[in-house]
Amino acid sequence: MITRLVASFYKELLLVVRDYAGLAMLFIMPLFLIVVMAVIMDAPFRDYQEAGIEIVLLNEDNDTIGNIIEQGLIDSEIFSVVNKVGPDNLDRSSIEQLVKNGRFILGVVIPQGATKFVNRKVDAMISSTLSQFGMPVKPSVIVKQIDAPKIQIYLDPAVKKSFANSVTSSIKSFTTQVENQMIIQGFYAQMTEGESGEKEMKGGLIGFEEIYPSGEMSKNEHLFTNSVQHNVPAWTVFAMFLIVVPLASNMIKEREGGSMLRLIIAPGSHMTLLVGKLLFYVAICLIQFSLMMLLGIHLMPYLGLPALHLGGSIAAVFVVALMLSFAATSLGVLIGTIFSSYQQASIFGTVIDVIMAAVGGIMVPLFAMPEPIKFIGRLTPLNWGMESFNDLFLRGYGIIEVLPEVMKLGIFSIIILLLAWKANKNNVIAQ
Amino acid sequence: MEPIIEITGLVKRYNQAELNAVDGITVEVRKGEIFGLLGPNGAGKTTLISILCGIVKPSEGQVRINGIELQSGLQDIKKIIGVVPQEIALYPSLTVKENLTFFGKLYDLKGLELQESIDIWLNKFGLIDKMNHRIETFSGGMKRRVNLIAGLLHKPQILFLDEPTVGIDVHSRAVITEHLKEINQNQGVTIIYTSHHMDEAEYLCTNISIIDSGIVIAGGSPKNLLKQNKDCNRLADIFLKLTGKSLRD
Numbered sequence: 001m002i003t004r005l006v007a008s009f010y011k012e013l014l015l016v017v018r019d020y021a022g023l024a025m026l027f028i029m030p031l032f033l034i035v036v037m038a039v040i041m042d043a044p045f046r047d048y049q050e051a052g053i054e055i056v057l058l059n060e061d062n063d064t065i066g067n068i069i070e071q072g073l074i075d076s077e078i079f080s081v082v083n084k085v086g087p088d089n090l091d092r093s094s095i096e097q098l099v100k101n102g103r104f105i106l107g108v109v110i111p112q113g114a115t116k117f118v119n120r121k122v123d124a125m126i127s128s129t130l131s132q133f134g135m136p137v138k139p140s141v142i143v144k145q146i147d148a149p150k151i152q153i154y155l156d157p158a159v160k161k162s163f164a165n166s167v168t169s170s171i172k173s174f175t176t177q178v179e180n181q182m183i184i185q186g187f188y189a190q191m192t193e194g195e196s197g198e199k200e201m202k203g204g205l206i207g208f209e210e211i212y213p214s215g216e217m218s219k220n221e222h223l224f225t226n227s228v229q230h231n232v233p234a235w236t237v238f239a240m241f242l243i244v245v246p247l248a249s250n251m252i253k254e255r256e257g258g259s260m261l262r263l264i265i266a267p268g269s270h271m272t273l274l275v276g277k278l279l280f281y282v283a284i285c286l287i288q289f290s291l292m293m294l295l296g297i298h299l300m301p302y303l304g305l306p307a308l309h310l311g312g313s314i315a316a317v318f319v320v321a322l323m324l325s326f327a328a329t330s331l332g333v334l335i336g337t338i339f340s341s342y343q344q345a346s347i348f349g350t351v352i353d354v355i356m357a358a359v360g361g362i363m364v365p366l367f368a369m370p371e372p373i374k375f376i377g378r379l380t381p382l383n384w385g386m387e388s389f390n391d392l393f394l395r396g397y398g399i400i401e402v403l404p405e406v407m408k409l410g411i412f413s414i415i416i417l418l419l420a421w422k423a424n425k426n427n428v429i430a431q
Numbered sequence: 432m433e434p435i436i437e438i439t440g441l442v443k444r445y446n447q448a449e450l451n452a453v454d455g456i457t458v459e460v461r462k463g464e465i466f467g468l469l470g471p472n473g474a475g476k477t478t479l480i481s482i483l484c485g486i487v488k489p490s491e492g493q494v495r496i497n498g499i500e501l502q503s504g505l506q507d508i509k510k511i512i513g514v515v516p517q518e519i520a521l522y523p524s525l526t527v528k529e530n531l532t533f534f535g536k537l538y539d540l541k542g543l544e545l546q547e548s549i550d551i552w553l554n555k556f557g558l559i560d561k562m563n564h565r566i567e568t569f570s571g572g573m574k575r576r577v578n579l580i581a582g583l584l585h586k587p588q589i590l591f592l593d594e595p596t597v598g599i600d601v602h603s604r605a606v607i608t609e610h611l612k613e614i615n616q617n618q619g620v621t622i623i624y625t626s627h628h629m630d631e632a633e634y635l636c637t638n639i640s641i642i643d644s645g646i647v648i649a650g651g652s653p654k655n656l657l658k659q660n661k662d663c664n665r666l667a668d669i670f671l672k673l674t675g676k677s678l679r680d
């Protein structure tokens with residue numbers, strides 16, 4: 001049995017090694033793709049338009065400050081503001097969760113009593129200012145030092161740093177505006193003369209806190225996405241799925257060329273031979289993956305780009321790569337089984353890979369896409385792979401957090417193989 | 432001689448086909464025979480052989496090979512049969528040696544035993560110098576010879592040959608027929624063989640069945656058939672007399 005398995009593995013090796021076009025497609029093309037994409041997308045990645053990005057907002061304040069920030073975000077047209085997700089009301093932990101699991105890249109919590117706090121601070125300031133001019137002070141406005149409520153901004157570490165900065169500063173500017181207005185109004189209220197008390201607030205009254213809900217690594221080191229961090233894993237996933245083309249072509253040639261007949265006529269389980277074939281293509285995918293990662297780590301710096309960062313858990317990265325290879329190989333087997341001409345299979349295999357790459361967040365990150373596309377994109381194995389690599393590389397997660405994606409890849413592969421097996425029954429043995 | 436293949440009332444109708452490709456064939460092949468299956472295009476020869484080696488499921492009827500029921504004992508039967516398909520069944524981008532090594536390993540042959548077996552056959556068929564050449568660079572006749580060797584490596588007791596000499600020159604044909612005769616006489620291999628070359632069949636076969644439209648229309652040794660058809664000098668004449676002269680699909 002082992003003889004047969006190894007023979008099948010070795011036979012596929014010979015077929016692939018002799019197929020120069022296939023080799024170029026699997027190794028040379030992705031190499032260029034990655035380098036070119038990483039270089040040309042470097043600039044756009046630094047300042048691309050985050051148009052129409054969804055932001056999840058919890059306005060606990062429900063008073064002047066909260067409402068002005070909310071309106072400001074809505075009016076900005078950069079964001080579309082979401083106040084409700086699912087049946088339950090939002091709270092801090094659900095917002096944290098929504099950002100953590102990548103559903104939103106941005107969450108903002110305006111704490112309860114923010115307006116009241118600022119009001120009291122303003123009153124106190126005005127009173128102390130007025131008292132310096134010898135004016136009477138209402139005792140009620142003298143406030144004790146209390147902790148300032150903080151506006152919390154939850155950010156997905158997969159967004160780039162400049163974007164995070166611009167979001168935080170625009171929210172800050174809304175609040176500063178409100179605070180200034182409140183101060184002016186306060187002066188008007190206390191001083192009938194209407195003497196100008198416009199006095200820029202230094203630093204503002206209300207505090208801010210940026211929170212990156214994520215795993216271990218990000219606590220001390222936030223790694224923001226950049227051209228390398230996106231393009232290297234993205235096009236590697238794409239390239240791994242290109243395995244369907246040589247795999248399906250070889251299966252079809254084997255069937256059409258009659259060699260398949262000998263495989264069926266030989267005694268013993270055909271499954272052994274299929275396993276040998278699968279193992280070989282999974283191995284090819286893993287080699288492809290390793291080469292592309294090495295390229296990201298060692299070649300990118302020579303091109304003036306940052307080196308690829310693999311995150312904390314190499315074991316988890318390997319598991320994801322393995323499951324992706326399995327998924328890609330299974331898909332190749334299915335395509336090789338249902339198509340009868342290898343030209344058709346090649347075209348279909350390439351096109352389906354490109355389509356899945358387009359909707360699955362390979363070409364453009366998923367969060368920048370419209371909702372219906374996002375929904376379809378999340379159903380593609382390429383997206384599961386990409387999401388896993390984002391989790392591992394950028395968010396600093398480990399195997400536990402990528403387990404759902406890994407399981408999806410596994411279940412996908414098994415379903416696809418079962419379909420291939422079903423189709424094969426109607427195919428190999430003439431009825 | 433005891434029967435090694437017993438076919439009774441065999442019928443095959445392909446899905447969506449209007450007619451039966453095999454339409455009730457009952458035939459017995461005895462051990463050590465070279466049995467010729469002759470018939471025009473579309474007669475059902477390939478279908479019959481495909482059923483015998485388990486590639487095609489019969490619709491009706493029984494087949495016993497070496498005393499084993501085909502359906503239930505297929506795995507055991509596969510070990511003792513060798514098949515040389517009508518089409519060249521080799522990997523074009525692999526060399527002769529790589530192809531033969533792979534097909535040998537399908538039968539769990541390995542190491543020196545396999546290499547020796549390959550070398551012996553390549554020698555016999557004049558291909559030893561070419562063993563590291565890729566199949567795609569070969570002529571039709573060379574491919575046919577490799578195709579034949581691939582079915583012989585595991586020393587089968589029964590050999591099915593579907594038109595092993597189609598489209599090749601006189602020299603290649605002579606080599607192939609000589610070696611088939613030798614395998615049959617020296618190693619006692621039973622050979623079931625289809626062909627359109629009547630003179631070849633007349634020379635090679637100890638027994639033949641002429642089939643047309645899925646049924647057996649004549650059978651026996653070439654000698655007996657000629658005796659029964661006094662108006663014919665050669666097997667080819669009998670064949671034309673029995674199957675008519677109209678073209679087939």
Ligand SMILES: Nc1ncnc2c1ncn2[C@@H]1O[C@H](COP(=O)(O)OP(=O)(O)OP(=O)(O)O)[C@@H](O)[C@H]1O
Nearest residue numbers: 430445448452470471472473474475476477478479
């Ligand atoms: N897979 C199939 N599906 C449907 N019909 C088939 C199939 N294979 C063969 N047939 C039909 O069955 C009949 C017998 O075909 P078969 O290939 O057995 O003939 P043959 O005697 O080998 O012919 P040839 O001498 O041309 O090789 C033909 O009518 C053919 O069209």
Ligand SMILES: [Mg+2]
Nearest residue numbers: 476477478517
């Ligand atoms: Mg035929």
